[in-house]
Amino acid sequence: MIYEISSIHDERLKLFTSMTEAQLRNRLNQQQGIFIAESPKVIRVALQAGYEPIALLCERRHIDGDAKDIIEANPDMPIYTGTREMLAELTGYTLTRGVLCAMKRKPEPALEEILRDSQRVCVIDAVCDTTNIGAIFRSAAALGIDAVLLTQSSCDPLNRRAIRVSMGTIFLVPWTWLDDYSQLHALGFKTAAMALTDNSISLADPILKQQSKLAIIMGTEGDGLPPETIRNANYTVRIPMYHHVDSLNVAAAAAVAFWELAGVHK
CATH class of the missing domain: 3.40.1280.10 (SPOUT methyltransferase, trefoil knot domain)
Incomplete structure (x- = not known):
């Protein structure tokens, strides 16, 4: 499902915009937190390694562009999108390749x-x-x-x-x-x-x-x-x-x- 972002204060985007690295690590529980992968290439490597996506944040142009295969391979993943200017305002900087993916951590191996x-x-x-x-x-x-x-x-x-x-x-x-x-x-x-x-x-x-x-x-x-x-x-x-x-x-x-x-x- 694709969601158009109309406000930089949208609560659904907190894990991309306002949570610290420590808060992301402890988002679910002590064994399994969240991390953010940036750029389609890096996201693909994470997916191939078995990491589970939670949500994607990207510019509109990447939905049918660089992120198209990622979105098609994960049809149940929510997609949040907006203009380049909107995303820069949300994150505080211009995104590298315009794509962020929130993903679940795996349990750390012994x-x-x-x-x-x-x-x-x-x-x-x-x-x-x-x-x-x-x-x-x-x-x-x-x-x-x-x-x-x-x-x-x-x-x-x-x-x-x-x-x-x-x-x-x-x-x-x-x-x-x-x-x-x-x-x-x-x-x-x-x-x-x-x-x-x-x-x-x-x-x-x-x-x-x-x-x-x-x-x-x-x-x-x-x-x-x-x-x-x-x-x-x-x-x-x-x-x-x-x-x-x-x-x-x-x-x-x-x-x-x-x-x-x-x-x-x-």
């Missing part, structure tokens, strides 16, 4: 479940920048990382901007939350903390590729990884660099580490 057949995983430790989260997921998908784990102090991967930056790859790589690094060690993983210390080894050190199960730990850009995390890791790893450059953006560093240690060398 750590043991997604690590059962994994060999190379990434741990995102206290990274709160949504752009970096999305970029890390995109590299993880492209370069053969089997799963992504996030500490509770990290940003939610289903944040709207993180999803958009990832180009939907957040829906392709299994992920869940990590409570304690001891869980990884108990499941047979060696941990490699990406950090600059006096006793760090090179990313090219053969010992890293020899590990049957390896977790690559990426920390926040400002402070890096906590000293305790580095201390308890099996390896501390640095990326060799030149011109006295001492660090890379965390998303760039993750891509380099994934290329060297993950799928392309399996």
Whole structure:
């Protein structure tokens, strides 16, 4: 059913316009909340990954254009539409590709479940920048990382901007939350903390590729990884660099580490 929007105060649009990310996460219950996917390409990836749509918000021109196949595949989904100017007023900014879809979250998988057949995983430790989260997921998908784990102090991967930056790859790589690094060690993983210390080894050190199960730990850009995390890791790893450059953006560093240690060398 298609609904023409005539007021920016329409109550049916609250989940698109006035709810915070935290409110969306808790919209249904603690196990299953809501997230917003933006752009037809990203929405299609989410649908193919089995996420259930709730409602679509788009410009009129996209109903028979970019969003046509999405709408036809989900005939019971309510469609809210209006002019580009109306939607910009509703959301506070001009939409990317003019399409938003509210979708139900899936229950988060157990750590043991997604690590059962994994060999190379990434741990995102206290990274709160949504752009970096999305970029890390995109590299993880492209370069053969089997799963992504996030500490509770990290940003939610289903944040709207993180999803958009990832180009939907957040829906392709299994992920869940990590409570304690001891869980990884108990499941047979060696941990490699990406950090600059006096006793760090090179990313090219053969010992890293020899590990049957390896977790690559990426920390926040400002402070890096906590000293305790580095201390308890099996390896501390640095990326060799030149011109006295001492660090890379965390998303760039993750891509380099994934290329060297993950799928392309399996």
